Amino acid sequence: MIETICVKETNLSPSDIVQLTNIAQSMPLYAELTQSYIFIDCMSKNAQHAIIVAEAFPELDNPLYTKTIIGKSVFESFEPGVFYSHREGKRSIIKHAINQEGRSVHQTVLPVKNAQNDIIAVLIQEKGIEHSDDIHLDESNLPIPTQVIDTVLSKDNYSLPIVSDILMEMFILTNHQNQLIYANPVGIKFIVEMSHTDQISQTKLTDLLPFLKDVYERNNDDVYVFERTIGKKSLIIKKIKLRQSENKLNTLLIIQDLTELKMKERELSMKSTMIQEIHHRVKNNLQTIASLLRLQMHQGIPEESYSPFEDTLNRIFSISAVYELILSNDESDSDSEQVNIIELTRKVCSKLVLNSPFHKIDLIIRTNNNIICTSQKKAVSISLIVNELVQNALKHAFNDRKEGEVIVEFICKDRVIQIHVIDNGVGIDELKPSLGLDIVRNLVENDLYGEFTFESATFGTHALISFNLSPEVEVYRETDSIS
Ligand SMILES: Nc1ncnc2c1ncn2[C@@H]1O[C@H](COP(=O)(O)OP(=O)(O)OP(=O)(O)O)[C@@H](O)[C@H]1O
Ligand SMILES: [Mg+2]
Known part of the structure; x- marks a missing residue:
């Protein structure tokens, strides 16, 4: 009996079923000894409810059960203890469970484990309780x-x-x-x-x-x-x-x-679909703008005048990289609006290196085990900043030297985030005012509320951006899990 039902309704292994059969054999004895009803419940195949696979009834004048209940389904709302013990592997005592005949019972539940320490079933002991005439709402913690x-x-x-x-x-x-x-x-x-x-x-x-x-x-x-x-x-x-x-x-x-709850759920999922759709459109529009610029660039403009077009194309790409990252995030994740700026930096840098005429420049990204996530707005700024600084290094630092090294390093210390962009090139002789560094300064000060400086370096250039942690800027260690 127990075997047939376990094979049909549960995912238990043959050895688990043998173990339960052995337990079931001694149950009538204990039912009589304790004057209580004893059952074995197992999880159904889809784990939606439990199934009663064995029972033992004592001889009582006023029986709690009048017929067999083997094979019946058990639901969490009526017998929470069964599910608690199965999930947590702990004993539970429920003073007012509702049994299969709709009666209030005192229920003790004990998990049953196999040799591998997996919980395969629960053993249940039930006793009837008398109904009291009064209800003490205040004292009670019953459902x-x-x-x-x-x-x-x-x-x-x-x-x-x-x-x-x-x-x-x-x-x-x-x-x-x-x-x-x-x-x-x-x-x-x-x-x-x-x-x-x-x-x-x-x-x-x-x-x-x-x-x-x-x-x-x-x-x-x-x-x-x-x-x-x-x-x-x-x-x-x-x-x-x-x-x-x-x-x-x-x-x-x-x-x-549950109508209202379901409606709210639907509304929420519609809203997040709409936001995803907007991100798609922003990304597509940016790509259209880039295509238009590229078309114009190839319409009779001499090759030596390409540079400002290329700079602009790189800036457009750094913005659209943010949307690409957001769209690649797991859509079910409610935090999908947060952008991992280290991933973003990798994306922006790999595109710059790919388009660079210097093929022997090593670009190294040092994360120091940090995972830094920021809001979408701040991510757009950081993407543009990294783009300008790395592009400067590739454009100005190495002149005719075809070899060199550019390092982008992320350091988090005392609630301050530092982004270092270091090259071992010719260094800056004199800072001529120009758009690129103006963009960097502007974004660092007005959007990140941080500082932009050039650090002294024996050779090459060392640019440093620093800004504070905030609710819009979060840091995790790589060993932490992001939840
Ligand atoms: N890493 C670097 N190594 C050497 N010189 C640099 C470096 N970064 C900037 N410079 C110098 O500083 C100047 C200003 O840089 P900035 O980015 O503002 O302008 P740009 O790169 O010339 O043009 P754009 O406005 O397109 O960025 C550069 O022209 C260059 O001479
Ligand atoms: Mg520049």
Whole structure:
């Protein structure tokens, strides 16, 4: 029995199943000894719910269970302890779980591990509890739906509205003919709204709300969870069968309306799709501008006048590199607006080196194990700055020398980020005012709120950009995980 069901419903290995079969053999003895019900539950193949694979009942005058429940599904909302123990590998005790017959039980759950220390099942011990006449809301830390079920079951029904009026969930209780016995205010509003009538008391609920027919009929289990979409409404319906006497079966529905939540989710995902689309368009527009410039460059302009065009093309590329990086980020990542500026630097530099006439210039990027992420706006500035400084080194530092070294180094110290661009070229004799360094100075001061200086160097040029960490600029060590 246990083997057939485990093979069909779970992903357990043959040796795991043998282990569970051995445990199941001794369960009747312990059920009798402790006067409690003992079960083994395993995770279903898709891990959406658990399945009961073995049971042992004691001989009791007032039994908790009247028939076998092997093969039934167990849901987290009714038996949270089962799922907690399975996930965490720890014992759990739930004072008010809802069992397969819709009754409140005291439940102790113990994880079962195999030789490899994997959790393969949970062992459950259940004892019935008496319903108290009073509900002590303040002292209680029970999940509210459980309390309501207790109240519905208890004879003391006058306290029901006090509990259920403050709940957002709809509570609908029907008798064995599916007629309404009780609904809390949101439940009544729901029935009236969905059925377009306020004559709701004498009619079958399944006639008023035909979509509930299959909830009532489809499953024979005593507790079950359904997800339903009715028109624009998204609902989670929990069904609990409540046995009043032998042949009379009441049904409690607990309905959660997730419509607004689902709508917000959709809106959010639409917004992020729109933002992605805007990034695409910005990137494409930049590429169009670059193509137009390139066309103009080749329209009768002498080759020696190409330089300003090339400078501009490089600047356009540094901006579009930022959007390329954002678009390549994982779209599900909510932080995808952050740009890794070290990756950005690599991208910008490799393009410059590729287009450079000097083929023996080594370009070295030293990260010092830093991962620096900035907002999109700051990333555009940094991209342009690195482009100007590295381009200057490639353009001016080496003159006729075809060999040399350019280093871009990132240092983070005392909440200050430094970007060094160092070359071993001819050095700067005299600084003539020109656009390139003006762009750098402007962006460093007005966008990064930092400083731009030339450090003294025995040979070559050493440019230094420094700016402070801020919510828009974050640094991780490479060993840290970015979350
Ligand atoms: N790494 C360097 N090595 C040697 N000289 C440099 C270096 N960086 C800048 N210079 C000198 O400083 C001057 C100013 O640089 P700047 O970037 O402002 O202008 P540019 O590169 O000549 O033109 P552009 O405006 O297109 O950048 C350069 O013309 C060059 O003489
Ligand atoms: Mg320049």
